[in-house]
Amino acid sequence: MEQGFKESVSIRRKQKEKPVPSTNIPDRLKTCSLVLTPLESFFLIPNEPFAPSFQALFSTHIVGEKPILVRDFVHSALYDRNHGYFSQRSGAVGVLERSIKFNQLEGRKAYMKQLDKIYKQSGIAWFTPVELFKPWYAQGIAEAIMRTTNLSVPLKIYEIGGGSGTCAKGIMDYIMLNAPPRVYNSMTYTSVEISPALAEIQRQTVGEVRSHLSKFKVEHRDAMDRSGWGDGEQQPCWVIMLEVLDNLPHDLIYSENQVSPWMEVWVEKHLDRRCEAQEKSPPKAEA
Numbered sequence: 001m002e003q004g005f006k007e008s009v010s011i012r013r014k015q016k017e018k019p020v021p022s023t024n025i026p027d028r029l030k031t032c033s034l035v036l037t038p039l040e041s042f043f044l045i046p047n048e049p050f051a052p053s054f055q056a057l058f059s060t061h062i063v064g065e066k067p068i069l070v071r072d073f074v075h076s077a078l079y080d081r082n083h084g085y086f087s088q089r090s091g092a093v094g095v096l097e098r099s100i101k102f103n104q105l106e107g108r109k110a111y112m113k114q115l116d117k118i119y120k121q122s123g124i125a126w127f128t129p130v131e132l133f134k135p136w137y138a139q140g141i142a143e144a145i146m147r148t149t150n151l152s153v154p155l156k157i158y159e160i161g162g163g164s165g166t167c168a169k170g171i172m173d174y175i176m177l178n179a180p181p182r183v184y185n186s187m188t189y190t191s192v193e194i195s196p197a198l199a200e201i202q203r204q205t206v207g208e209v210r211s212h213l214s215k216f217k218v219e220h221r222d223a224m225d226r227s228g229w230g231d232g233e234q235q236p237c238w239v240i241m242l243e244v245l246d247n248l249p250h251d252l253i254y255s256e257n258q259v260s261p262w263m264e265v266w267v268e269k270h271l272d273r274r275c276e277a278q279e280k281s282p283p284k285a286e287a
Contacts, residue, residue, distance in 0.1 A: 067268035075249040079194050079222065086195040086247075094124035095164045095201070099134050128243050130167045138170025145171070145238055146179055155187040156237040160223045161244045162191035163198060165205030171240075172212045189216045192223040224248070 063073065078085050096118070105111050118127070130137040149155060155175070162168055168189055176184045189212075193199040199218040206216045221228040252265040 063267055063269040065269070067266040070252040070265050070267060071249040073267045078247060078249075086198065094122055094127040094131060095166070095205075096127065096131055096134065100132065128163055128166075130170070130242055131164065134166050135170045135173065138167045139174045141167070141240065142171040142174035142178075146175065146183075149238070150236060151180070151183055153235060155183055156235060157187070157189045157240065158237060159189070159191045159240040159242075161241065161247070162193050162202050162218070163242070165191070165202030167240065167242060168202060168216060169206045169208065169212065172206065172216065173209065176209070176211070184215075187215055191216070191218045192228075193218050193220060194222050196220055 068076075076084065100111075100114060100118075102111075105114060115132070145155075145157070157171065159168055168191060172184075172187075172189060175187060189206075191199070191202050193202060199220045202218050203213075203216075206212045219228070253262050254265055255262045
């Protein structure tokens with residue numbers, strides 16, 4: 001072995017001695033003293049069948065010498081400009097070359113078989129529902145918008161994490177073909193995208209219809225950074241977030257049982273001594 005110790009990551013559950021910086025956390029989480037509980041190890045393993053060419057970023061590359069909150073760990077793993085999954089991978093979100101012909105599928109079994117074929121042929125880790133069910137998924141959203149929006153003011157749409165731009169193009173296609181011309185001509189569609197690679201793909205996807213480009217723009221920034229939004233506006237707007245909530249940084253809290261105090265979870269790097277034991281010489285036999 002090259003090293004006597006193996007680097008891994010553990011979670012540390014500890015009680016906060018300072019208020020948790022969130023107004024949504026119950027008060028009982030804000031008045032705890034510092035207590036450490038036993039550590040439990042976990043490892044991040046690359047998903048080889050879906051992404052064979054992707055060298056997964058292991059957790060030991062994210063966590064430094066000091067423990068970090070789960071929210072910071074998730075944010076770094078997904079969105080860091082230097083190594084984040086969405087920031088660096090151009091193929092982070094799958095794009096279908098052509099729509100699935102659902103009228104040719106005989107039930108759910110045939111659909112699952114088709115889906116398995118798509119994943120095996122593409123080598124992409126995941127496809128979003130708006131991609132798998134295009135253009136119908138985006139058109140369903142567009143129809144709901146048109147039924148409930150106030151058409152007396154210009155239509156303004158924001159999408160958080162626009163992926164490959166499939167939703168934006170589908171919505172704009174539907175409005176162009178089905179809404180009064182004045183609605184389409186005065187509308188604006190803004191995508192807030194943290195990934196530079198995905199931002200460019202969105203421009204290309206929407207740009208397949210030239211008239212969309214004057215109404216569409218991508219703001220390359222973190223939607224969670226409040227400063228990027230500027231001053232509030234009184235004009236009504238639509239905000240679309242598809243497959244976003246499960247990718248947002250979040251805290252993790254833990255309690256052993258109903259009467260135990262709540263604890264927040266931290267991620268820390270440590271040395272696994274199991275490797276050290278394998279290198280020890282066997283004991284010498286007695287004379």
